[in-house]
Amino acid sequence: MSSKTLTKADIVDAIYEQMSRNRAEVKTHVESLLDIMKQSVKKDHSLLISGFGKFDAYDKKARKGRNPQTNQTIVLPPRKVVVFRLSRKFRSELNPQG
Amino acid sequence: MNKSELIKTLAEKNNLHVDEASLIVNTFFDSIKNSLVKGERVEIRGFGSFKVKDYGGYTGRNPKTGDVVDVHPKKLPFFRPGKELKEYVNK
Numbered sequence: 001m002s003s004k005t006l007t008k009a010d011i012v013d014a015i016y017e018q019m020s021r022n023r024a025e026v027k028t029h030v031e032s033l034l035d036i037m038k039q040s041v042k043k044d045h046s047l048l049i050s051g052f053g054k055f056d057a058y059d060k061k062a063r064k065g066r067n068p069q070t071n072q073t074i075v076l077p078p079r080k081v082v083v084f085r086l087s088r089k090f091r092s093e094l095n096p097q098g
Numbered sequence: 099m100n101k102s103e104l105i106k107t108l109a110e111k112n113n114l115h116v117d118e119a120s121l122i123v124n125t126f127f128d129s130i131k132n133s134l135v136k137g138e139r140v141e142i143r144g145f146g147s148f149k150v151k152d153y154g155g156y157t158g159r160n161p162k163t164g165d166v167v168d169v170h171p172k173k174l175p176f177f178r179p180g181k182e183l184k185e186y187v188n189k
Contacts, residue, residue, distance in 0.1 A: 004133075004138045004139070005138065005139040005140065005141050006129060006130065006133040006138055006139070006140040006141070007140075007141055007142070007143070008141075008142050008143055010129065011125070011126055011129045011130075011142075014125050014129045015121065015122055015125045015126070018121060018125065019118065019121060019122075021118075026122075028112070029108070029112055029114065029119075029122050030122065030126065032108060032111060032112055033104070033108050033122060033123065033126060034142065034144060034145050036104060036107050036108055036111065037104065037145065038145065038182075038183055038186050038187075040099035040104070041183070041187060042186060042187045042189075044099050046099070047099050047100075047104070048099070048100040048101070049100070049101050049104075049127055050100065050101050051127075052101075052127045052130075052131060055177075057187050079188050080187045080188055081179070081184075081187075082146070082177075082179040082183060082184070082187060083177070084148075084175070084176070084177030086174065086175060090131060090175075091174070093131065093135055094134065094135060094150065094172075094173045094174070094175065095170075095172050095173055097170070
């Protein structure tokens with residue numbers, strides 16, 4: 001498997017190549033897009049991107065945990081976690097044979 | 099929120115034409131998709147990272163009928179929320 005990693009800068013470049021705007025401006029828009037995405041996950045608890053997938057934020061209840069080093073019992077506070085659910089279309093693109 | 103609302107919000111917030119906002123949003127997700135299909139890792143600082151995991155095939159059973167079925171090997175992407183996103187949703 002390839003060890004290459006796609007980063008934000010690569011995405012900015014890909015958009016920049018298709019737009020008549022300067023790169024700094026494109027970068028600002030991408031940062032802004034990420035802010036809107038974060039706000040949407042927080043506010044609506046869900047962000048649906050058709051053909052890609054869905055980001056869901058769900059509540060986790062408080063639970064008892066233990067510090068394995070000291071064996072001390074602690075209560076882990078309730079929190080929200082974000083999960084990604086893959087769309088069927090994307091799934092079939094990743095697995096073209098079936 | 100869905101993708102068209104995301105495009106609309108981006109256009110309004112940044113004074114962009116909807117076509118431009120749509121190009122940004124679509125290229126953003128298409129780039130991620132293409133990299134994952136190629137087996138590459140994706141890392142978006144502040145938001146999260148994606149990695150594709152390979153699952154081997156196995157022989158399963160239809161629990162209703164008991165029929166033996168071959169489950170093919172598959173690839174599934176995994177998303178790990180970044181520190182900033184985790185903290186943001188809990189704020």
